Amino acid sequence: MNLPSKVLETAVNELSQFPGIGKKTALRMVIHLMKQPEEAVGSLAKAIINLKTNLQFCVTCHNVSETDECDICKSVNRNKRVICVVKDFQDCISIESTGQYNGTYHVLNGLVSPLDGIGPEDINISSLLRRVIDNETDEVILALSATMEGDTTAFYISKKLKDSPVKITQISRGISIGGELEFADEITLGRSLIGRVQVG
């Protein structure tokens, strides 16, 4: 692309570094920005910088937070005796939006993946184990993805906690709500048969 100005070119290059955004989309974004008032562009730039300067990770659960301890860990309305273990903070957002959970979280910031050279010491597992031992914990819910990495991580955590009295659970896996049996893959369907629950 032959851009008429270095300023344009820099902006297009910067924006096309986002995943899934190519040069053409970046140019469309730049054109959109050029049509905005100066204040709007300034507030976008500020919001972007704030991400790095005003955000940190909660010392307890490693969720993103604006303070040392995140709002969920600080809240008196959350059940501190239940810890839901998730891969990253996006999973916290997903679980929070269900409105079905009132405990706390522990963000691993990754999953054990021997193939990628990620071991248990590379993610926030030791702080989880310390948290479970140091505080009165009733239940650890493993809300990890149904992949080899998720299963490996879940297995590792369960093994490490097997001598403690804490209850370890895993989110249920099976057919999606609204999902048709005929479209479910055989592994999911097999698992949902094995994991069947009594209803009557």
Next chain:
Amino acid sequence: MNLPSKVLETAVNELSQFPGIGKKTALRMVIHLMKQPEEAVGSLAKAIINLKTNLQFCVTCHNVSETDECDICKSVNRNKRVICVVKDFQDCISIESTGQYNGTYHVLNGLVSPLDGIGPEDINISSLLRRVIDNETDEVILALSATMEGDTTAFYISKKLKDSPVKITQISRGISIGGELEFADEITLGRSLIGRVQVG
């Protein structure tokens, strides 16, 4: 979406104002930014602000430029006696990338569109007419889109310039290179028949 922090929420809202970018994509972009080093995020923010502070429009052709007069208008290698009239500066980028054009441009910044209340006085037509009259101009190439608005604008400009000795041309319309006849719409095909050129 329940975001765990106001800073995150602001950034997601700002980014989702881009056309075609929803909250989920904006969140993905924010997560990408959070993983970048502080300098990278700073340089993105700076590139965005520069768009408003360091870019202006060329006084001659209205193309985007970092100086009063754009690089094309300043260049001694471009033929100043040929002016290609385009709708916006993106069209300049498209034509420049063909490598087939060595003249100058005139960016109208819109097209005459009575239905949208845009008249000839709302776009850069008067400066084009002045340019053609004040300077020695051999040819005005109308490179406008093949729509009602493009045709209306082209007709208006041709009419205004009909008493001047300048040659007025229009980019050819017809079947795209590599296009199959059976997939061309009937209007394009009809026009390409009318606009046939002798080859032997």
